[in-house]
Structure formats: structure tokens, C-alpha cells
Amino acid sequence: MGESLLLEPSLAQTLAVSAAKTSKLSLSTSTQRSLAAWIKDNIRKKECCFYVNSDSKGICKCGYQRIHHVDDSIKPENYLGETWDRHRHVHEVPTDAYGDIWFGGLGQKIGRYVRVSSDTSPDLLYQLLTEQWKLPPPNLLISVTGGAKNFYMKPHLTALFRRGLIKVAQTTGAWIITGGTHAGVMKHVGQAVREYVLSSGSMEGQIVAIGVATWGAIHNRRPLVHHEGRFPAHYSLDMQSQGHLSCLDNNHSHFLLVDDGTHGCYGVEIELRSRLERLISQQPLGNRGRTRGNGFHISFELHTKPDQHLVALVIRSRLPGNTTALVLIQVYLSLSSPLPLPANRSSESVGMERWERQLELAVAWNRVDIAKTDIFTEDSQWKSSDLHQAMFSALLGHKPQFVQLLLENGVCLREFLGDQTTLCDLYTQLPTSCFFLRRLRKNIITLNMFVRFLQSRDCTSAALAASKILKKLAEEGAEEEDEAEEMRELAKHYETHAIGVFNECHCCDEERAQRLLIRISSSWGQTTCLRLALEADDKSFVAHSGVQKADMYINDMWNILDFLSILLFIIGLAFRLTTRLFYAGKVILCIDFIIFCLRLMAIFIISKTLGPKIIIVRRMMLDMFFFMFLLSIWVVAYGVAKQGILIHNEDRLDWIVRGVIYEPYLIIFGNMPSNIDNALFDIKACSVNGTESQKPKCPILNEDKMPAFPEWLTIILLCVYLLFANILLLNLLIAIFNYTFQEVQDNTDTIWKFQRYELIKEYHSRPAAPPPLILLSHIFLFIRRIVLQRPPNSYRAFSES
Template sequence: MIKIKKIEKENEGVGGERKSEKDQSWIPKMIKKRVCTTFVEDSSSSGALCQCGGPQDIHASITTGDHVISQWDSEEHTSEYPTDAFGQLEFAGAGRRNSPFLRLAHDTPPDNVYSLMMSQWGLPIPNLVVSVVGGEGKEKVKPWVREVIRQGLVRAAQSTGAWIITSGLREGVGRCVGEAVRDHCATASSLSQAKVIAVGVAPWGLIYQRQQLVNPQGSFPARYYVHNMPHECSCLDNNHQAFLLVDDGSVGHRGSETMFRANLEDFISHQRTGIWGERKKTVQLKNKTSLNHATTLTTPSAARDLTLYEVSRVLSEIMEDVCQPFYYAPLGVEQGWASRKAMTHVNKLLRTESVYRKQRCMSPWIALFIWAVLQNRREMSIYFWEMAGESVLSALAGCKILRELAKLETETETKLSMKELAQTFENLAHDVFSECYQSNESRSFKLLIRQSPVWGSATCLQMATAADARLFFSHDGVQTLLSEIWWGDMDSNTEVWKLVLSFFLSPLIYTNLISFKEQEKDEKPEEFHQGKELDSVDGAESLADVINTEDDVEECKALRGKPKASKAITLKRPFLLHRWRQFWFAPVTSFLGNVLMYFLFLFLFAYILLVDFKPPPPDGPAPSELVLYFWVFTLVCEEIRQTFFVGSTTVLQRMKLYIQDIWNKCDITALALFILGLLCRMFPRTYHFGRAVLCVDYVVFTLRLIHIFAVHKQLGPKIIIVGKMVKDVFFFLFFLGVWLMAYGVANQALLYSYDSRPGWIIRRVFYRPYMHIYGQIPLDEIDADKRQERECTDNVTLIHQGAEPCPQSDANWLVLILLSVYLLVTNILLVNLLIAMFSYTFNKVQEHSDVHWKFQRYNLIVEYHSRPCLSPPFIIISHLHIFFKRVIQRLPSNKSQHFMLDLKSKEASLLNTWESTLKENLLSTQGKKQRESDTERLKRTSTKLRKLESEVEYCSTALSWIVEALSQSDLVKQTRPPPLPSKGIASKRPTFSRSKLC
């Protein structure tokens, strides 16, 4: 820009007057063009053309065999020369004003070009710049796109000095923009400042008949006429007001202007408007839509009167009250401030540079998705989910957020809408993963356990657990992965008796009794195992897929590099150790060991309570009881490990997650009761109480077996049904307790006028009526006719001393009536009500019991996957080994890789691309099914019928007008109107005979 001003001063000094429009001889000194000077053969043209697109005879040099270049580069193979195409452009047709144009190199500084457009071409300083990208080519533009351009872009550009930057070619969206600008300029006044300027930035080598623009001294004007243009060529659009023809030395290639256009737009966006008094920086607004618009807004310096109230008013109209927390907090404004102080503070911030421009969002679509989910915007959240990556994990995260919000929502309608939207996202996650599983099984497994940095290193399985996505867990792909983790390297079809036999006879694992996976998988280099499924997005075979022999393995190791091959060899374990780890480190083996040892624990516990429970010290406890104490101590150590050392969260969060599990609460209760019973049995005074506590504790330990067998395919769903029925029992007990208390109190008061013994009162009020349900009715007390002689008294003093009171017979008839009604209600009404509730629950849960069981199976597999291989009481050895490795040697655990996989950036990018591709396929299929549904067909048919009806109505109106015109003209001598059609004819169109019209 400084050089241009210097040359302009020299011209003014020589001429003594202001430089005229044609005096632009300084332009070739500053603006250059690019000419290809090195011929790089294009293999597709048989040597006739260079890769730049030009023929061989126009190149100064040709690459020889010693300097063969495979790729043409504009920076290396072109040279700069003074531009030879600039001036004014005149299109064919009268009455068209000339448009300035300039041929320039693609690396021309944008500041020089901007200064030229302002000073030489006289374009107004832009107050709004709209850059339209895309929609190029010969394809026909859809009508709705034309309407968007005409009603949207041009109408939005109706401000002082507005610019619209396009490709400048008479094709695609660029042509539509030119026609829209032409129509706008035709309707605007010639003196109006609201005209729109269309600037075309086109590639020089793509323009048809560009030789008409060449003139080293400039063209004033250059007459540009296009006749019989081939279909594959492109010409300039005559509705643009200015043209920048970018030249990189290529011919017939698109995209050479992209970098220059981006630099120019970026330079303009940082300019100052220079109007409305005080200069202000521009405000950038970029929006990518189906047309790929990039819009840059420039705010005039009238922003001195801009207040936060006006901004918030506009935002509130768009987002209602959602914007309120966002425009107060970032600016440091509290709602309780006085209005003038708040506005003064905001104006100070608006005059300074915003710190938020320096902050960048790594995942803007994810952020918008979270915002839409938090606001319960259905269509918006689904749209942002479609645009965001990591579709399965994002859908599960949205499901989690919505279900947590539904728990906090008080309005019923909003709560239902949140639950419905949460279920929608769960269905989307299920459908997308189903598409991935059908495409590639192994890659879909990586999708489940891949850690996402966007969602706090969470995996799909962890997010599904937190969201309670039971439908997602019921998918066959998820269950297949869990089965592979559950069985480890063993065959999943192995019989249980083989596992039990190998558990007690360990040498059998080295035989063919149990089938293990091939060891070739472990013999492969690590990079083969990790990159097998991610070398290509489309699922093509990778380098490791074609390896079949050991020679091929060695060859590929040499290709990949010797260090990695040596690393793979060092990781290879001996067969004995490898097979030992394959069996004992499998979760199913750990589960089997825990089940067998737990049965042995219950047997030992029962033996001590029934046979070998010794008195307090010094006579006891017995040696078997000491073994039981040590066994329980190992159980306590395991619970401590699960509470404080499992997971990657803080200790407080681990404790919270541990307490949330109902079976962990059962374990805590059992261990607490055992410790209490152990302490009490050591003292003579509390010996019997301690024994009673241990007996109750045995019941709790036995109930723990329910959770152990939840993994069974047949027992697991039944356990779910039993758990649901327990809730029905509590409702039944409520109704039963109300009726039982009413009958018990009335029966006790009618039979015994006075009885001060609390124990007997509770026994007769609650226990005895409850036993009536099972048929235990003491008729000798209730029925006066069947009473027998016994020792009793009505003396209050003797009753206080413990004598048995005599039953009263004054209202014996009322007692019998109450007994009959009580038995009728309880044995018939309430019991049948309970049976009906059980039947309803069973039928309701039976349909989804498999889904609930698969969800619980995941929790059980995760629990036993994280457990040591040894079972209590030998688990103490595993605890010491883990403590030595984790605390002393600080070695990480390899088990976490089965449920958490940290992929490298390239592998994660390929996995995301593959997932996004399948998501697009799914959405396309669903959209096609929706369009072909009966509802959509009825809508389209209804639309066509309405359109046809309007056309028929128009035809009827036109025919009526014709009839009226003919009746009033001299062509028809008949004065009366034509006859109406008969009633049998459905059409009301008038008919004419040929003789009457002649």
C-alpha cells in the first residue's frame, strides 16, 4: 500500500493534475502475473500437455530424465511477469456499464489489491461482506437455493457499501447471485447508497476467451464477447461490478483463487470502516450452511450508543430467556446493578479487545449439542448431533444429561418430553452402533472401549452405564464384546464341568480339554494388532491381513522396522506361562473360583453356627471359627480394594459409586453384622446376643448368592422379575397392615377388657391376625360355644401379677362377624390382588427382562474382570502381589485395556471417519424410509391435489373470462350466454358449438 501511494505521487507530480481513469500505467509495475516456465509432463495426456494444463510449445524449458519432477508446483515451476490484463470490461449488449478487472498473481498482497479497489476503481468501503463459497459447476441450481440467495443474501446485504464476493463465473450459485444483485440494483435508486456490489474472484486459467482481455497497456474498455461457448468452459458473469482474475500459471484448473480469496477476505475483515465518526473494528460472523456462507459483518462506529440492553433484546427474541446467563456473567455484570453503572461498564468492555476471541473451542458442534440438550430443544439437538462427531458416545451423553434433568424437573409435561428425547438419543446410539457392528465387528468393539478426550476420556460403555441405557446394552454387538472379555482367551462354548475340573486339576489346562485362542495373535507385532482394522476407512485389508506364513511375518517386520520387531519378540512369553495366564486371568475363572469358595464359606459358617460354636474365651473360639474370622478378613480387604483402589476418579467419587450399588450395601451390612456379632460373642454377657447376630448375618451372606447367579442366562432374568415383585409385596403389605391393625385392635378390645402385658398385646393385635391368613384360628378363645375350662381371672391385681385374663363373651357375636369379614378381605380380596399384581408385573417385566439382565450382566462382568484371579481366603496373596506391583514397582495394570482403549490421533481420526460415514448412511436410509412412508405419501398427494385444485380454479376463472369477453365482442352474434352444462356432467367448463363461434 505504501508503494502504491508513492507511485501515485510521482504520477501527480509529472502530470500536474489528478491521474485520469486511463492513466494506470503503474499497475504492471506492482501487480504481476504467473506464467508456467517448466514443462512437467501430464501422464494422462500422452506427453502433449503439462500438468499446468498448457501445451508443450508455450513452455521455456522441459524437465530432462535427470531432473524428472512428478508433481507440478506453482511456486517452483512458474515465473512472475508484469500483468497484461487490467482496465475496464465491456460485456455484449447495449446499456451496460463497464466493470473494472485485474489479472493478478495468486500470492499478491491483499493490501495492495484492496487499496487499488478503493482508490482506482472507486468502490465504496464495505460495511457488510458476504462471501458465497460453493455451488460451482454446470449443475442446475435448485429453486429453493435461488430463493435463499434472492430473499436472504441480497436482502441481508442492503446496507451502505455492501459487498458480495463470489466466483464471478456465469454458472452455479455465482450466476444466481449476479442475477439477484442485478434485480436489486434495478429496483434501487441511482442515488441510493443501498446498492449491492458483486465482486467476482475467478481463476484466470478457467475463463473462456480470456485472450480478449489481454493488453499490456490496459484495456479501456476490453470488449468481452462470448459466442458458442463449449459446455465444459466458463465465462465471466455480466452482472458483477468488479473482477479479480487470480493467476497461478495453470490452465483449466479450479481452486487457484481459493488462498488469495481467503487472504483478501481476512484482510477486509480487519479493516476499519472510516465512517460514522469514530473508527471501529469489524465484528466477524461466520456461518456454514448448505450454501457454505462465510459472512463478515462490520459494525459502524455508531456502536458508541450500543448498549447491552439492545443486544440482550435481540438475543431474547431468538433464544427467549436462554441468553440471560450468558451475557451477564462473561461481562462481569450482576443483575442487581444500577442500569447506568451496568451500561457504562459494558461500554468500557466493548471499546477494548475481547478476551474471548483468544479462546477456541476444540469441539464447537459438541458444545452446541450440549447447549441444545440442556435447553431441551429436540430438533436443534438432533441437528447438532448429526453434525458432531463420535455419534454413539454423543448420543449416549445426551441421553445421560436428559435423564438427569428429568429427575430435577418439576413440570410433568417437560419431564415427559425430556424422557422421550432421552429415549430418542438412546435409539440413535443403538441404531448407529448396529450399523457399525454390521459393517465391521472388530472395529465396532474398539468404538465401544475407545476413550474420548472430548467427553472426559469416557467410553461408550461407561457412558451407557451412567445413562442407564439398557436398550444399548441389549445389542448383540455389546454382548459379544462382553462375552469375549468374560471368557478371555478361552473358547466361549466351553462346558462348565471342564472349567470345574481344570480348576481343581490345573495341569489339565495344558491338554486339549479346553480350547484356547490361537497364540499367533500374540506372536504378531504390536503394530499389526493395533492397525489391522484402522489402516483403511473403507474396511479394506491392511498389511497385517495378508500375512499367512512366518516368512511373511518376518518380511513385514523388516518392512516396518527392526526395533518394533525386536520389541515384539521380547514380549513373547513361554508356553507354560502363557497358558497359565490364559486360564487363571480370565474373568470366568475368577467367577468360578469365587462361587466355589463362597459355597465353601457358607458351609463353614453353617457348621460353626450349628455344631462348633464354642463359649466365650478362654473356652473358645474353636480353630474352625478362627479360620472363618480370617476368611471374613480377606473379604473386608477385597471390599476396601474395590472402594478405594478401583477406578480413575477421586477417592470421594469412588466411595460414592461404591455405595450406590445395592449389592455393595448388602456386603457392607453382612460384614458389619459379622463384626458386631464377633465382638459380642467374646463377652459372656452379650454371648447369646452375638450368636443371634451371627445367625442373622448368615441369612444376609446367603442372600448374596442371588447376585452371583445373575450372570446365568436362565436365572438372571428370573432374578430381575423377583426383584420387581418385591416392590409389589411392599404395596400389598401396606394394605394388609391397615386392615390387620384395624381388626387386631378391635378383636383384642372385644375379647379382653383389660390386659396390661405389652408383649401379649402386640402378639394378639398383630401376630395372631396375621396367622389367621394361613388358617391358624384359635376358636377356643374367639367362639364362646367352644371354649374349654382353664385357669383365668378377671381380677386386675392378679392380672398385673401375671395371671391369664379371661376372654369376654358379651359381644361374642360381633367378634365372629369381624373374623368373617377379615378373612373375606384378606384371604380373598387382598391375596387375589397380590396375585394379580404379580401376574401384571411378570407379564410386563418378562418382555424386557432380557434387556435388564444384560445390563446387570455388564456390571457383574466388570466387577469380576477387575478382581484378582485368586478367591478368598487366598485372595490375600493377590492383594500382596498387587500392592507390590502398583505401590512399590508402580507398574500400570493391563486389565484396563479390555474396557478402556486410548487410541492414537491417526487411529482415532480414522475410527471417527468410519463412524461418521456409517451414521450418514443410516440417516440417509431412515430419511428414505420416512419419505416412502404412507404418511409422507399422503402429504405429497395432498399437496399435489391442492396444487391441481388451484390450477383447475385458475382454468375455470380463465374460461369464465373468455366467455364474458366473447359475449361482449362482435365475433359472437348470440346475445345470450351459452347454456350451462347438464347436472349429470361433473365439469362446469362452458362448451361452445363451432357454428355459433363462426
């Protein structure tokens, strides 16, 4: 017992998180009252109404003790002299056991339970499951029966069984129905469900495991009984004292406890369970939109023979058209020579009129392999309209492989999406986030299928757009650094796809490949490949030799300097025209001259030697900006301490700023202060009371008119400050600059081509005439666009031919 309580920290954390999530499953007070009222009106239980002693003293023929009978059943006048009969001497009354059930412990979620009569209508139970307990209708019903006794199964077979069962249930949105007790195969099913719950990251797609057990055979059922319901009922798993009874499995999510009025009898639930499974299998498929026909039902029957170490797993699949496929899998659990688990699949044709239903089954189970080999064969002929239902289910079920398969086998998107009803259903049933963006966020590499959707015209644009979206998500939407890095890698993957496609085009026809870059894509908001590449900062794509010859203009960062320089020039010129602000205008024009000079650096981009250096300077300025935050901490810390030690009550703001920030900053560059050392102190260089505005205030003086501060302390502070600020931090800045320089230097050719392209496309879009003759060109363009309303001829789309 002690060893079982020793959990690894990671496992304990997982269990705690799971417990926190599943605690949300408890019902609200209003929902509890509504559920209790519905159950009282519709659900019944059975109890004995004629007490007859059996062979055991004090035990009735029904199996219950005398104290568990009401007074009217002890000596009923109507049944005197009769032999006890379970059909005649058991009557129905409103049930008294329902609500939530909690098994305790970490990672245990709250389930639902109800005690029902064995004669309850299956329609009523299905209504309870779907409407009151809010379970989504299943696409698949998996019924696991047999194997009620504990048996040994090899670990690899146990793992194979659990993994396969959960994969089918989770993929298809299935219900798993078992006997619900903590024994045999039902225990394995429950443990499989538990492993999935602990490993899943959200409550979406949780496995529904419904236990249909006999009420009279359940051990420790007294805590479940309450006339007003238990929310929750605390059920303890006590297998040591259960005797011939059975405990409920703590990993099932819902329990239907079938009661026929007897105690200690097994198998009471079989008839009601069969009727319920038959009803569920006849319901339309759930959660997949517009589907027709019946659902699907698989029954697992597990039988064990201890003397032969044999397990037989019978899978009955009720397929459309009342066709039954029977697959028998025998696994010899021999300790010496275990056999592998064979798999067989029936491939008998059920007629051409049933192929559509077979396809719906394959989509529901997400079995693309079966659809490729058995459904979309060379002999089959499909119309686009025949595949619309499967296409609808695949889109809502987020099955990109099936969508691709259906498109390859004849689905016409124009015809499929031409129906307004289909479009409305898709928009209303899709999640709030777009499928494409949601899959991008999950970093699914198979999303190049989205590129194939537009492969006739826009595959390059789609790849570049995906690269841009992923980089933006990595900057803003990633919760962890690992996730952001995966998004950046996937963005490079899409950029590589775009380069590969363009390279093939460029090798075949250079001229048409260049026209492809500037062709307007209607699928991506009337943009072009080059615009997408620049917005996504795909330097490798832009650095392609074929892209470098393209003529196109997109604004860059240098335009910001242009706008700022022109704005300051206008302001400075306006100030110079007035007498009052004449000098202020001169100052503004001087600053504007600095900006104009910086703008001249853009012309160096054309040089392969100087061009990358401009990028290095820009990145170093960004590095220095963040470095200044770290440096400012030391400057302010030393400045405040020095000012407080030397000067007493300085109230002049300009001299406070000088002492706290300006002087400590100059110390970094070697301008040593003279007021911290008595040997260099000059009382004539300062103002004793701070009355002279042109002199700093003197330090605190003693009777001899000498500084009274502790000289040794100020010198130590200066040495420590110089050690960290002048040596440590400045060398850190040099290392940062060196890393930036090396990073850019390794990609000199790519960066130069990228910058060269931006310069070419900028000057290409400008009028040819120089200032001031450029005004004539602007007047011509104004007349052409506004007066004549002619579109620009910079970009021309390819003709339909």
C-alpha cells in the first residue's frame, strides 16, 4: 500500500490537472432539480411485494432480507397461499437511486448513474442519455460483453487491445457499452478509458463508457440510494469484502443499473441492454451533419477458458443492408509461444446500391486505406453528387486525407458548394476558428493538401500565405517557445515548397515565371506572390535569381524616413517664415538635415559590400535599444546612491538629472568625477547653498570647509560601478554585436539580393522625370486615374488561356 502512494511528480501533476478538469462535470443546482424531476416522472425501479422465506433464515425468495421489505409485503392478503414468482410478486415504484457518482482519488471524474427497472423502455433510456445527460449521439456503438471473471492477459496484448479500442472509439465518436463492473474485460476497458483521459489535453472528444450492470449484484450500493438523488454519491471500491457481488468500475462515465427486484442474481440486464443496443444502432449517425440510414453496431464478446489459455474475440459488425460480417480472432495466451494477433476483413460486395453507405462508414471510422482499396476501385464509377454527403462529413469531421481522396475521385467543389443549404450547414457547424488556421496552429504537416486545392493556379501564393500566417502565429499565438519554434520550422517548409514550384517554372520559361510573380491572385485578396513573400519576410524566396528580375514596388522602412524628413522640413520652413519662431525653425532644419543624411544610406544597398552592412547597423541599433534597459539599471542605481551621499537636499531639477543620470553615464566613457575625492575637491567650483544656477551644489562640508562624506565609500562605489558598467556590460554589448554581425555575414548574398530587389522596385514605380519636372508626371497620373478612371497597368493577370 505504501509503494502505491509514491507517485512521480509528473504523474501527480497529470492526475491533479485531470481532477481539476473533470470536477467541472458536476451539474448545477437548477440542472440537478430538472434532472431529478424528470427521473421521478419517468424512471421506475422494482421491489418485492410478497415476502416468502427461502432456505436461508430471514431471506426472502427475492434475495433480500426481511428488513428490506415494506410492511405491506410481509403479510399481503392478495398473495396468501401462492408460490413466489418474480414476475407476479414484484412491482414497480419510482426509483430512489440516481445522480452523480464519484469514486474518489486523483484523476477520477464525476459520472452519472441511475437505477432503472428491467422493463424500462429503451426509448426512455436513450432519451435519458442524449437529452438529460447531454451525450452526443454516437457514430458507432461498441458493445463489449463476456469475460466477466478476472483473467491473465499478456502485457503486449493488453496494450494492443486498449490502444485499438480507444483509437476506434475516439476517432469515430463511439459509445462503449460494457457490464460496468470492475472485473474481467470490463476492467480492461475502464483502464483504457482512464489512460486516454489522463493523456488527453482537453475535455473535447472524451470517451463515453456506459456500464449496464445488475443493481442486485452491485456491492456497496447503499450510498447510491436517496429519494432526491445524490449529487454526488461517494462510492468506494471495496473488492476485498464484495464476496459474490461486484463493484462498479471507477473508470466508466455512465451507469445504468438494471433492477428486477432480486438480490445477488447476475444477468438481469442482458435483455434490456440488448433492446437498448438495438435501438441505438437504428438511430441516425450523430455529430456528422446530414446523414441517412442507420448507425453501426459492433459487439465484442470475450470468452475465456482457463485450462486452455484461450481468448476468443468475436466482432459482430451490423453493416447496412442487414449484412453481418463475422470475424473470429483467436489468441493463444501461451507462456511459451504466444501467437501474433491476426486481422481479417470481409470484402464481400453488398451491391452497388450500398456503396454510398459503405463510404459513410469509412469516413466515420476515418479509414482512408479501406476507401482507397475497397471502395474507390477501377471498376467503381462515382458521380460528384454521390460523394457530396461523404464530403460534408469529412469536412465537419476534420479529415483532410478524406477530403483530398474525395477531390481526387470526382467531387466538384463548384457543384458541392453551389447549394446554399450546404454552405449554411458548413458555416453553422464548423468551429469558430477556421479549419486551415486551426490546423496551422497545431503544426500539421499534411496541410500542404491545402496547397493542392489551388494547384491549378495559386499553389505558390497559398504556400507563401501559409508561411506568413505561421510566422505571425509564432510571434503572437504560441503559448510555449517550443510551439513557436515548430511553427517557424513549418513556415520554412512552406517557403521551400514555394521556391521549388517557382524554380521549376523558372527553368521552363523565365519570362512567364517572372509574370507569375506579379500576377494578381484573386484567391488571396487581389495580392501577388511577391507581396506575400515580402510581407512574410521570406528572404530565400525573394533572393531567387528569377525573383530578382521582377519589376514591382512595395513600400519599405526607408519611406518612414522620407515622410519624417519631409514633415520636419515643412515645419521648419514654416517656423522660419515667422520672426518669433525663426530660431526654432533653424533647430528643426538642423535635425532634419541629420535625417536626410541617414536617408542617403539607402543608396548603398545596391552595393554587395556595403548593402549587408546597412542591415548590420539596423540590427545593432535594435540590440542596443534593449541593452540600454540593462545599462540604465546600473546608471540609475549608482547615480541615486552617489547623489544622496554627496549632496544634501538638492532641489534644482536640472542639477538632479545631471547628478543622477548624466554624470554616471559619462563615467562609462572615462569622464571621472572630481567631487568624490577630497584631494581633488575645489570649493570654488561649487555653490555652498545652491544659490548659483551655473554651479552644482557643494557636498556636505565640515567645520574645515572640506567634504564630510565617507571618502572610502564613494571610491568603492565608483570602482564597483566601473567594474560592472564599463567592463562587464560593455563587453556583453560587444558580444551581442559580434553575434549579429556573424549572423548577417553568413547570409550576405541572400540579404543583399533581398535589399537590392526592394531598391529596384522602389525606383521602378517612380516617374522618370527628376524634380521639379516630376510634377508633370504626377499631373499626368492624376488625370489618368481620377479623370479618365483607367486602372494602373503595373500588374496584369494571366488570361484564361
